[in-house]
Amino acid sequence: MAEQPVFSKATAPAALQPASLWMYPRVFATFARNSLVRDMTFRWNFVIESLSSLSWMLMNLGFYVLIFRFTDEIGAGTGWGKYQFFIFLATTTFINSVVQAFFMPNAEEFSELVRTGGLDFAMLKPIDTQFLISLQKVDWSSLSNFGFSGCLLVYSLIRLDYLPSVLQMVLYPGYLLCGVALMYSLMIALAATSVWLGQNQTLYDFWFYITNFSRYPMEIYRGPYGDPLRQVFTFVVPVLVVVNVPARLLAKPLDEQNWPLAGFAIVAAAGSLIVSRWIFQRAMLQYRSASS
Amino acid sequence: MCSLASTADSTGVRPLMREWRAVIATWWTILRICLEERLVYRGDFALGTLMRFLPIVTQIFLWGAIFQNAAVSGVSTISGYTYEDMIAYYLLTMVSRAFSSMPSLAGGIARQIRSGEVKKFLIQPVDMIGFLLLSRVAHKLVYYAVAAGPFALVFFLCRAYFPGWPEPLVMAAFLASLVMAFLLGFFLEALMGMIGFWFLEVSSLLFVYMLFTFFFSGHMFPIDMLPGGWKTVVDATPLQYLAYFPAAVFLGKIQGRELAIGLAIELGWVLLLVTACRFAWRRGVARYSGFGG
Numbered sequence: 001m002a003e004q005p006v007f008s009k010a011t012a013p014a015a016l017q018p019a020s021l022w023m024y025p026r027v028f029a030t031f032a033r034n035s036l037v038r039d040m041t042f043r044w045n046f047v048i049e050s051l052s053s054l055s056w057m058l059m060n061l062g063f064y065v066l067i068f069r070f071t072d073e074i075g076a077g078t079g080w081g082k083y084q085f086f087i088f089l090a091t092t093t094f095i096n097s098v099v100q101a102f103f104m105p106n107a108e109e110f111s112e113l114v115r116t117g118g119l120d121f122a123m124l125k126p127i128d129t130q131f132l133i134s135l136q137k138v139d140w141s142s143l144s145n146f147g148f149s150g151c152l153l154v155y156s157l158i159r160l161d162y163l164p165s166v167l168q169m170v171l172y173p174g175y176l177l178c179g180v181a182l183m184y185s186l187m188i189a190l191a192a193t194s195v196w197l198g199q200n201q202t203l204y205d206f207w208f209y210i211t212n213f214s215r216y217p218m219e220i221y222r223g224p225y226g227d228p229l230r231q232v233f234t235f236v237v238p239v240l241v242v243v244n245v246p247a248r249l250l251a252k253p254l255d256e257q258n259w260p261l262a263g264f265a266i267v268a269a270a271g272s273l274i275v276s277r278w279i280f281q282r283a284m285l286q287y288r289s290a291s292s
Numbered sequence: 293m294c295s296l297a298s299t300a301d302s303t304g305v306r307p308l309m310r311e312w313r314a315v316i317a318t319w320w321t322i323l324r325i326c327l328e329e330r331l332v333y334r335g336d337f338a339l340g341t342l343m344r345f346l347p348i349v350t351q352i353f354l355w356g357a358i359f360q361n362a363a364v365s366g367v368s369t370i371s372g373y374t375y376e377d378m379i380a381y382y383l384l385t386m387v388s389r390a391f392s393s394m395p396s397l398a399g400g401i402a403r404q405i406r407s408g409e410v411k412k413f414l415i416q417p418v419d420m421i422g423f424l425l426l427s428r429v430a431h432k433l434v435y436y437a438v439a440a441g442p443f444a445l446v447f448f449l450c451r452a453y454f455p456g457w458p459e460p461l462v463m464a465a466f467l468a469s470l471v472m473a474f475l476l477g478f479f480l481e482a483l484m485g486m487i488g489f490w491f492l493e494v495s496s497l498l499f500v501y502m503l504f505t506f507f508f509s510g511h512m513f514p515i516d517m518l519p520g521g522w523k524t525v526v527d528a529t530p531l532q533y534l535a536y537f538p539a540a541v542f543l544g545k546i547q548g549r550e551l552a553i554g555l556a557i558e559l560g561w562v563l564l565l566v567t568a569c570r571f572a573w574r575r576g577v578a579r580y581s582g583f584g585g
Contacts, residue, residue: 075357
């Protein structure tokens with residue numbers, strides 16, 4: 001931006017100052033409704049997109065069905081048998097579909113906003129910029145996998161003949177949210193770097209490749225290379241706790257739980273939200289408009 | 293594809309030679325322009341290539357865990373693949389895909405048809421498929437030049453997974469299968485793109501194609517793992533030549549008579565698709581109507 005901003009949040013008239021926190025859910029509801037209206041305008045496109053993401057999920061499931069024809073556990077003695085792993089897969093899909101529905105379309109657009117200077121308008125609006133650019137668009141069709149994962153989860157639990165305790169069922173959705181928070185933080189932090197780099201296609205690939213590590217039980221990373229890898233992706237870039245903690249929580253009985261890790265997941269989720277917020281705000285301070 | 297530029301009168305030997313010289317000059321110019329265009333992004337290319345190996349890391353650990361479990365029950369191979377074979381297989385499919393994958397080719401053709409850009413190929417004495425093929429060759433040549441470093445590094449680090457260099461004859465078959473994989477990938481995608489002459493929006497069709505390619509080309513797992521019925525269906529499609537076949541040839545999974553038949557079928561698919569592509573182009577152009585400037 002210019003050295004002397006003519007108009008900034010500080011100089012905005014009182015009527016334009018952020019009202020209060022309760023405004024945010026209402027604004028979000030408007031975003032969600034608008035996106036739904038747009039999706040419903042091109043109804044067939046919506047149906048096709050839902051089917052596409054569903055078939056992607058089915059292909060993935062097919063791959064694991066195939067693998068479990070040759071093995072009955074992923075890693076000897078880890079307890080990730082076929083149906084435990086399907087619970088893991090359903091958990092992965094729950095988290096990914098939420099991230100893809102709410103944050104992915106916006107993060108993709110962010111670098112475009114930086115490149116074209118459209119971010120100016122987002123910054124001028126009397127609402128938190130990070131909120132605005134993170135949630136403006138909702139891709140409803142990505143949620144089609146959500147329903148399918150629910151079925152897969154219930155089916156797997158029935159096949160396992162296992163009913164999780166109330167504590168597990170209460171904690172599970174909470175940990176799903178922690179997973180979403182971790183993924184979101186990573187995404188927004190990577191998106192924010194486009195302010196410095198101008199273009200970040202490679203970074204999105206990077207996001208994809210990093211989160212790829214989260215798709216398998218963490219027990220598979222062991223040995224002289226696996227152990228350090230597991231440590232790094234648990235404690236430095238905590239992508240391994242994203243799915244592993246909620247999946248283990250539901251798929252395994254209470255006495256096989258890893259409570260220290262579950263505790264760490266909460267700290268990691270909160271910490272990464274704070275760190276990504278800090279990175280985003282640093283990026284905003286360095287932003288120089290591309291237009292005019 | 294052989295009449296890129298037909299400016300000269302084609303009666304007599306001398307004009308014919310002049311015509312051919314013009315064709316070669318045109319092809320050479322197109323190739324040079326495309327090479328220069330691609331080299332602009334070499335830094336991004338090299339970094340992107342190295343990153344593309346990251347999923348292999350998870351595959352190494354995933355299969356490590358699966359084979360470790362199999363070893364407990366006294367099994368050391370899965371569908372004839374040892375653990376080392378499996379990792380080598382995944383690395384080799386990266387090579388196959390480097391030849392056969394054609395990012396945004398079909399989508400690009402469909403877009404050009406939709407936006408009317410395709411008109412320029414109808415007016416200029418340049419054949420669209422020939423032009424696209426050359427620009428893809430240029431794209432790939434630059435890609436190999438830049439990606440050779442990262443590929444060599446990863447293969448060197450993973451050399452313990454490989455059984456060693458295959459015999460010269462097998463190596464030649466491997467290289468032939470790669471070149472054909474390139475042609476097969478190109479003409480298959482080009483054909484998909486030309487469906488745009490009939491349906492303006494082909495993106496969902498392309499998604500289905502991508503999905504099937506990913507699953508049944510052997511990119512995700514060796515297709516030997518598929519149960520009988522599925523294997524028969526997949527064998528009847530050309531998809532396996534895009535990733536599975538070259539890798540299986542290198543690892544010696546396909547030998548002798550089977551190898552010769554495989555290569556012949558692959559060649560047959562290439563020829564069939566080249567013809568189909570020509571046919572679709574001709575029919576498509578006849579159908580096409582362009583308006584405005």
